[in-house]
Amino acid sequence: MPTKNRKQRVREVLSHRQPDLRIVLEDITNTHNASAVARTCDAAGILYLDIIYTSPEPFPINESISTKAEKWLHFNHFSSTEECFLSLKKKKYKIASTHLGPDALPYTSIDYTQPIALVFGNEKKGVSDQALELSDYLIKIPMFGMVQSLNLSVSAGIILYHACQERIKKGWYDKSRLNEKAFKKFWNEWLGIK
Numbered sequence: 366m367p368t369k370n371r372k373q374r375v376r377e378v379l380s381h382r383q384p385d386l387r388i389v390l391e392d393i394t395n396t397h398n399a400s401a402v403a404r405t406c407d408a409a410g411i412l413y414l415d416i417i418y419t420s421p422e423p424f425p426i427n428e429s430i431s432t433k434a435e436k437w438l439h440f441n442h443f444s445s446t447e448e449c450f451l452s453l454k455k456k457k458y459k460i461a462s463t464h465l466g467p468d469a470l471p472y473t474s475i476d477y478t479q480p481i482a483l484v485f486g487n488e489k490k491g492v493s494d495q496a497l498e499l500s501d502y503l504i505k506i507p508m509f510g511m512v513q514s515l516n517l518s519v520s521a522g523i524i525l526y527h528a529c530q531e532r533i534k535k536g537w538y539d540k541s542r543l544n545e546k547a548f549k550k551f552w553n554e555w556l557g558i559k
Contacts, residue, residue: 367556375555378437379548380541382412385480386528387458388521389415391446391496392487400426401518402485407434409525410538412551415441415482417449437555450499458482461502462492463520465513469505477528478535485521 367375388406393399393416403426406414426435443449450460461475462484475481484500486492491514497503506515506523514520532538541548553559 367558372556375552378410379543379551379555381410381538382541382543382551383410383529383532383537384412384543384547385458386411386477386532387413387415387453387482388525389417389449389453389460389482389484391417391449391484391492392419393485393517394420395488395517396426398488398517402521403438404434405518405522405525407437409529411525412439412543413441414438415443415449415453417443417446419444439551446493446495446499450496453482454499456480459501460484460499461504462486462496462500463505463524464492464497464503465505466497466503469503472504472506472524473527475502475504477531478537481528483521483524483528485517488517 388402388411390399390402393402403414441449441452443452453460458480460482463469463472463486484492484496486496492500504524506520508514515523529538543551
């Protein structure tokens with residue numbers, strides 16, 4: 366039976382979750398990166414982590430890196446980019462994919478208070494051509510050194526926390542943004558209530 370303190374902590378954390386700010390990982394293969402992104406998502410109040418994963422191997426999560434943050438996230442698995450993006454667009458999400466090309470906007474130039482999914486691609490290749498075509502925005506973190514990009518989990522953290530700051534200014538972490546049905550569903554799941 367969950368303690369009073371545990372219930373209070375679950376209520377507090379659920380009340381900060383941002384159901385319309387999502388992270389999408391497209392064909393991530395590095396266990397360290399995937400696990401670090403999951404940990405950052407939990408810390409930032411993300412509820413949904415969408416996974417596009419075409420490999421027959423299980424999606425890589427290392428609990429020693431994630432500190433079991435995946436327990437507090439809801440994973441949606443997709444076998445293709447098109448399937449994932451069409452699902453998001455049907456739910457009225459804008460899609461912002463990270464990209465190093467000259468047509469990408471600085472990550473600070475878009476509105477993160479709209480329903481939005483932030484897409485991060487494969488560690489070696491970035492997001493797919495299909496993701497680029499289907500995205501509403503292409504965004505990048507400016508680089509001033511010899512290397513062209515940051516580590517995936519660092520990039521996710523920088524952009525995600527910028528999005529959090531915009532939402533904090535709107536007061537969106539001050540009260541629950543989950544509807545009653547969703548709150549109850551996750552409350553029961555997180556506390557192991559059947």
